[in-house]
Amino acid sequence: MNTDWTRIVGHKNNIEKLQQMVEENRLPHALLFTGQEGIGKSLIAEALATSxxxxxxxxxVPCGKCPACVGMSNDTHPDFYRLVPMTKNEYEGKPEKSATAKRILRIEQMRDMQERASRVPVLSERSVIIIEGVETMQEAAANSILKTIEEPEGPVVFILITSHPAFLLDTIRSRCMIMEFGILSDEEIMGYLQNQGITEFVARGLASLADGSIGRAVTLQGERLQELHGEAIKLLTDLPIMTNERIWKQGEVMEKWSREDLKEWLGFLAMIFRDMLLLYTGQGTGLYNQKDNEALGRLLRKYSTRKVDAMLKLVLACQFRFIRSNVNIRLTIEAFLIRLKDIHTGGF
Ligand SMILES: [Zn+2]
Structure with a gap:
C-alpha cells in the first residue's frame, strides 16, 4: 500500500489541503474523491489513511516508523478496511471464470463494512474505510449505508472513490465532502514514465494517448489497448458507410470482448469525441501522434459539432448502462451503433 505522499504525481493543491485538514483535525468523516481512472486517487486515499x-x-505527513505506519505498509493495520467492487463468486471466495461477470459493491459487502465501522479501533485513534468504485453501488446497497456515512457510531473516516461521478447516486454524493482530482499534464505523465526507464520518445507518445492518466499510460504499453484505440478510430471512419449487416456483424464480434475491453473502447470513443470538440473550438489537443491527428482531421470533415456532441452523450449513456446494469452486450452494442449511425445521417 502507498503510505508515502511523495510518491504521488501531481495534485499538489489537493494534497496540501488534505494534509492541512489532518493537521488541524478538521477532516469530515466522509470524503468523496472524484476524477478519471488512473490519476492517483487510490494512492492519495492510502496516504491520507496512513496520515x-x-x-x-x-x-x-505520517512518521513512517510507528506500528500504525508499519501496519499500513504491510497491509495488516487492523483499523483499516477497503472495499472494492466484486462479482458474486469473488465475494464468496470462489475463482471467477467469466470475463463478462459484473463487479459491483454488493449489499453483503456493505453489511460487512458496517460491522467493521462499529468496532472500537485497536491500534489507532480511529478507523479508516476506503470504498472504491462507488458508482457501482446499486440503490439498495447505497440506502443501507447512508446512515452509517452520515452519523457513524464510532470514530471512522470514510474515503469514497469514483471515476464516474455522474453515475453516482445523489443520496451518497450529498453526504460527502467532494474533492475533485483533475487529469495530469502530459509533462507529469512523461516525467513518471521516464523515471520508470521509458525513453522520452516513447513516453511522449504514450502520454499523448493516455488522456491525463498515468494508469492508462502504463496499460497502453500493452498492445490490446492500442488495438482498441485503433478500433474506435476505425468505427468512426467507417460509420458513414456502415450497412446494417455490418452493424450486426460488429455486434457479433464485440459480444466476445471482455467487459474491460468494452469499457476501454467506449472510453476511447469518448476521448476522440472530446478531442474533436476541442479541435472545433480551435484549442487543439495534446495529440502528439501525427497519424492520429490526421485521422481526427479527416473525421472532423464528416462530423459537425452538434453531431459530435450528441454522439459523446450517447457514449456516456452506453458507459452508464454497462456500469450499472446487467445488460445484454450484443443488443446494447447494436442499439448503440444504430443510434450512432442515426445521429450521423440525421438532420444535425
Ligand atoms: Zn506513524
Whole structure:
C-alpha cells in the first residue's frame, strides 16, 4: 500500500489541503474523491489513511516508523478496511471464470463494512474505510449505508472513490465532502514514465494517448489497448458507410470482448469525441501522434459539432448502462451503433 505522499504525481493543491485538514483535525468523516481512472486517487486515499492512523504524524505527513505506519505498509493495520467492487463468486471466495461477470459493491459487502465501522479501533485513534468504485453501488446497497456515512457510531473516516461521478447516486454524493482530482499534464505523465526507464520518445507518445492518466499510460504499453484505440478510430471512419449487416456483424464480434475491453473502447470513443470538440473550438489537443491527428482531421470533415456532441452523450449513456446494469452486450452494442449511425445521417 502507498503510505508515502511523495510518491504521488501531481495534485499538489489537493494534497496540501488534505494534509492541512489532518493537521488541524478538521477532516469530515466522509470524503468523496472524484476524477478519471488512473490519476492517483487510490494512492492519495492510502496516504491520507496512513496520515489519519499515524499518531506521530506531522503536518499531515505520517512518521513512517510507528506500528500504525508499519501496519499500513504491510497491509495488516487492523483499523483499516477497503472495499472494492466484486462479482458474486469473488465475494464468496470462489475463482471467477467469466470475463463478462459484473463487479459491483454488493449489499453483503456493505453489511460487512458496517460491522467493521462499529468496532472500537485497536491500534489507532480511529478507523479508516476506503470504498472504491462507488458508482457501482446499486440503490439498495447505497440506502443501507447512508446512515452509517452520515452519523457513524464510532470514530471512522470514510474515503469514497469514483471515476464516474455522474453515475453516482445523489443520496451518497450529498453526504460527502467532494474533492475533485483533475487529469495530469502530459509533462507529469512523461516525467513518471521516464523515471520508470521509458525513453522520452516513447513516453511522449504514450502520454499523448493516455488522456491525463498515468494508469492508462502504463496499460497502453500493452498492445490490446492500442488495438482498441485503433478500433474506435476505425468505427468512426467507417460509420458513414456502415450497412446494417455490418452493424450486426460488429455486434457479433464485440459480444466476445471482455467487459474491460468494452469499457476501454467506449472510453476511447469518448476521448476522440472530446478531442474533436476541442479541435472545433480551435484549442487543439495534446495529440502528439501525427497519424492520429490526421485521422481526427479527416473525421472532423464528416462530423459537425452538434453531431459530435450528441454522439459523446450517447457514449456516456452506453458507459452508464454497462456500469450499472446487467445488460445484454450484443443488443446494447447494436442499439448503440444504430443510434450512432442515426445521429450521423440525421438532420444535425
Ligand atoms: Zn506513524
Amino acid at each position: 489519519l492512523l499515524c499518531k506521530e504524524n506531522k503536518n499531515g
